[in-house]
Structures are given as C-alpha cells and as structure tokens.
Amino acid sequence: MSPGKRLERIAARVVFDSRGDKTVEVEVTVEGYTSRVSAPSGKSRGKREVVPFPEGGPEAAARVARERVSRLTGTELESLLALDRRLIEMDGTPNFSHIGGNTSIALSVACASAYAASEGKQLYAALAQLTGQDPALPLPLSNVLGGGAHAAPGAPEIQEFLIIPLGARTIKQAVEANVAAYRKLGKLLQRELPGFPLGKGDEGGYAPPIGNRKALELVRAAADEVYDETGVEMGVGIDVAGSNIYDPNSNRYALRSEGLYLTGREFKEYLADLTDEFRLVYIEDPFSEDSPQLYADLQRDLKSVLVCGDDLVVTRAELIEEEVRRGAIRAAIIKPNQVGTVSLTVDAVAACIVNSAVAVASHRSGETTDAYISQIAVGLGCKVIKCGLIGGERVAKLNELLRIGEEIGEGRMRRLLI
Numbered sequence: 379m380s381p382g383k384r385l386e387r388i389a390a391r392v393v394f395d396s397r398g399d400k401t402v403e404v405e406v407t408v409e410g411y412t413s414r415v416s417a418p419s420g421k422s423r424g425k426r427e428v429v430p431f432p433e434g435g436p437e438a439a440a441r442v443a444r445e446r447v448s449r450l451t452g453t454e455l456e457s458l459l460a461l462d463r464r465l466i467e468m469d470g471t472p473n474f475s476h477i478g479g480n481t482s483i484a485l486s487v488a489c490a491s492a493y494a495a496s497e498g499k500q501l502y503a504a505l506a507q508l509t510g511q512d513p514a515l516p517l518p519l520s521n522v523l524g525g526g527a528h529a530a531p532g533a534p535e536i537q538e539f540l541i542i543p544l545g546a547r548t549i550k551q552a553v554e555a556n557v558a559a560y561r562k563l564g565k566l567l568q569r570e571l572p573g574f575p576l577g578k579g580d581e582g583g584y585a586p587p588i589g590n591r592k593a594l595e596l597v598r599a600a601a602d603e604v605y606d607e608t609g610v611e612m613g614v615g616i617d618v619a620g621s622n623i624y625d626p627n628s629n630r631y632a633l634r635s636e637g638l639y640l641t642g643r644e645f646k647e648y649l650a651d652l653t654d655e656f657r658l659v660y661i662e663d664p665f666s667e668d669s670p671q672l673y674a675d676l677q678r679d680l681k682s683v684l685v686c687g688d689d690l691v692v693t694r695a696e697l698i699e700e701e702v703r704r705g706a707i708r709a710a711i712i713k714p715n716q717v718g719t720v721s722l723t724v725d726a727v728a729a730c731i732v733n734s735a736v737a738v739a740s741h742r743s744g745e746t747t748d749a750y751i752s753q754i755a756v757g758l759g760c761k762v763i764k765c766g767l768i769g770g771e772r773v774a775k776l777n778e779l780l781r782i783g784e785e786i787g788e789g790r791m792r793r794l795l796i
C-alpha cells in the first residue's frame with residue numbers, strides 16, 4: 379500500500395455569499411498543494427438536509443473549524459476521500475449539527491481537490507477514476523425566471539422556470555443557446571410589462587410580477603424562438619418547490635396570483651395541464667416533500683416528463699433509491715451540502731445511475747464564486763447541471779465547464795433522451 383498523503387494545514391474564515399449572507403470558506407493543504415473552497419447556502423431547504431451551521435451560525439462554524447477540526451492537521455490520508463470518515467466521526471451527530479454541513483462539505487471538497495492536485499489531477503479526473511465514470515459534460519439546466527422563496531411577493535409562486543438545450547452538441551453551444559433564450563425572454567417581458575424595470579431573483583433569473591401561466595408562456599416562446607434561429611432543441615421545465623406553496627392547515631396548494639387553492643389531486647391535474655400546454659420536460663419537487671405518493675401519481679401520468687426530487691430526497695442515496703423504485707421520480711437533485719461530504723455525494727449519484735435515474739448536480743440559491751459543483755458533475759456522471767446562467771457566481775460554474783471541455787473535448791456532452 380502506498381504511504382498516505384499528509385494533511386498539513388486547515389484554515390477557516392467567514393466570507394459572504396451572493397445574497398450577502400455569511401458562510402464559511404476553508405483552506406486545506408495536502409502534500410504542499412492548497413485548495414480553497416467556500417460553501418453555498420439554500421433558502422428553500424428540505425427538512426432532512428444536514429444542518430448548515432452549528433449553533434451560533436457561520437461565525438461559530440469558522441471558530442469550530444479553527445479550534446476543533448484543525449486538530450485533524452497531521453493526519454495521513456490514505457485515499458482521495460479519506461477525510462470524510464474522520465469528519466463524520468469528529469462531528470458525532472446524525473446531521474452534522476456539531477461541525478455544520480457547510481464547513482464539512484467545504485473541507486471535504488478542498489481536501490479531495492488538494493489530494494487530486496498532488497497527483498497532478500483536477501478533481502473531476504480523480505473522481506472519474508474513483509467511480510469508473512468516463513468524464514463528460516452535463517447539459518446546463520438554467521433558471522431564466524424566478525419566483526417563490528427566491529423572489530419578492532408578486533412574482534410567480536412556482537420557484538424556478540428553467541430551460542435546457544437538449545440538442546446542443548458542445549458546451550459552448552449549450553451556454554449560448556440558454557443565454558439567447560434569456561435575452562429573448564427579457565424582450566418579451568418588456569413588451570408584456572411596459573416600463574417594468576427587469577428585476578432579478580436570487581438565482582439571476584428575471585423576477586417579474588406575473589402569474590405562473592404567463593411566465594411559462596413567455597419562457598416557452600423564448601425557447602421556441604431560439605430553436606427556430608439555431609436549430610438547437612430547447613426543453614422547458616420548472617422547479618415548483620412544492621413544500622413552499624403547500625399549506626398544511628388547509629391541505630391545499632396555494633397559487634395566490636391565480637386565486638387557486640388546490641388539493642393535491644387538483645394540483646396534479648394543474649401540472650399535467652401545464653405540461654401539455656407548454657411541453658414541459660422537467661418538473662422538480664411538484665408537491666410537498668411529505669407526499670411521495672403524489673409524485674408517483676404524477677410520474678405515472680406524465681411518463682415522458684422527468685419528475686425530479688430535491689427536498690424529497692436531499693442527496694441521500696437511500697432516499698433516492700426508495701423513491702425511484704416507488705416510481706415517484708426519474709431524476710434527483712445532487713446538492714453536496716445537503717449531505718456534507720463528497721463521499722455521500724458519490725453514493726447519491728451512484729444510486730441514480732444504478733437505478734437508471736438522471737442525476738442533476740445543483741447549485742444553491744445563495745452561491746459563492748466557487749465552481750466545484752461543475753467538477754463533481756463531470757467526474758461523477760451527472761447528465762444535467764442546474765447552476766443558473768446570469769451573475770458572476772452562476773457563470774463561474776459554466777465557465778468551469780468550458781475549461782474542462784478544453785481538456786476532455788467540448789463535444790463530450792452527456793445526452794438526455796426524454
């Protein structure tokens with residue numbers, strides 16, 4: 379067995395994310411190679427995610443990292459993800475409430491990246507070697523219009539309106555097509571709402587005061603215009619973030635902008651109508667995370683749509699497996715900070731692949747300019763990446779894919795047959 383690599387230094391500090399909220403950044407040195415990573419934060423979080431920060435928030439998290447976790451300095455790492463088990467042991471809770479999931483994921487990614495660098499590799503290449511995947515580029519699923527918890531009141535209740543360039547042959551063509559659709563959407567919105575200053579939601583999509591149907595009509599039109607001009611087939615999808623519009627007291631889904639208060643069954647019909655009318659290919663978290671049977675009913679009715687679980691499965695391999703087997707979903711969101719380590723993220727993507735589900739690597743609404751999610755998506759075999767489109771912290775992920783494309787070939791795209 380080859381000797382381990384020495385973990386020489388752990389440092390931590392508080393930095394700010396794209397929303398101006400505090401988060402944790404760490405620096406890790408392995409065998410003279412240093413990697414710096416900061417963790418993003420969600421606003422529409424699943425109940426079963428790990429706790430992002432210990433009691434006391436990001437300041438306490440940085441303190442715990444400096445005073446306690448730094449005791450791991452000097453550890454001999456026998457493999458790429460060897461730190462992860464030690465982080466779990468040191469935390470000692472089922473949900474990372476001691477160290478905090480954000481500190482843990484930042485350390486886990488930084489350590490793996492530095493370890494890979496010490497072998498002359500980027501993280502994606504080391505992860506691909508570990509998992510036996512052929513590295514390839516995911517299709518970017520881009521938020522062009524935001525509502526729900528990511529926008530001000532008056533915006534649509536559906537949280538995200540998404541486009542995906544299904545027919546793109548290179549990563550550059552994929553990004554260009556999405557940007558073109560975003561710009562066309564801006565023009566359509568200006569025509570729809572004359573004089574309306576085009577505001578943005580947390581993930582960089584427009585956040586206009588319009589209803590869900592009107593939003594979908596305009597996004598569909600923008601996507602179709604791009605298809606007509608470029609020949610790139612464009613899919614449209616949504617992230618309902620169903621738990622946020624579900625009212626447990628009345629047991630209804632509240633679409634206030636449309637005056638609709640629907641039962642689960644009625645809301646399922648509403649989503650089926652939207653799918654027909656706007657040719658949706660992707661629906662994320664359609665219902666409350668406590669109603670997997672409704673997901674299964676929708677997926678059964680809409681066989682060609684990718685129903686995707688985010689809050690429903692929170693990047694946990696066992697939940698992904700359970701819900702794919704139930705027939706509730708055909709895709710799962712992969713957000714590494716929902717579970718707190720790269721190892722658990724590897725397990726979650728593997729659970730997708732062995733169960734023939736699509737893994738969708740994803741950013742969070744409060745992001746940093748780090749782009750490790752792109753490295754993870756390429757290395758683990760995620761067919762899709764949901765990382766936003768506009769804004770420095772979003773485009774950082776896309777630009778990282780362009781760079782990786784230079785190494786592996788920009789036409790090495792994963793294909794999504796819907």
Ligand code: PGA
Nearest residue numbers: 419420421422423742743
């Ligand atoms: P977040 O949500 O605000 O928790 O990052 C994004 C999503 O629901 O996909």
Ligand code: ZN
Nearest residue numbers: 617662663688
């Ligand atoms: Zn989501």
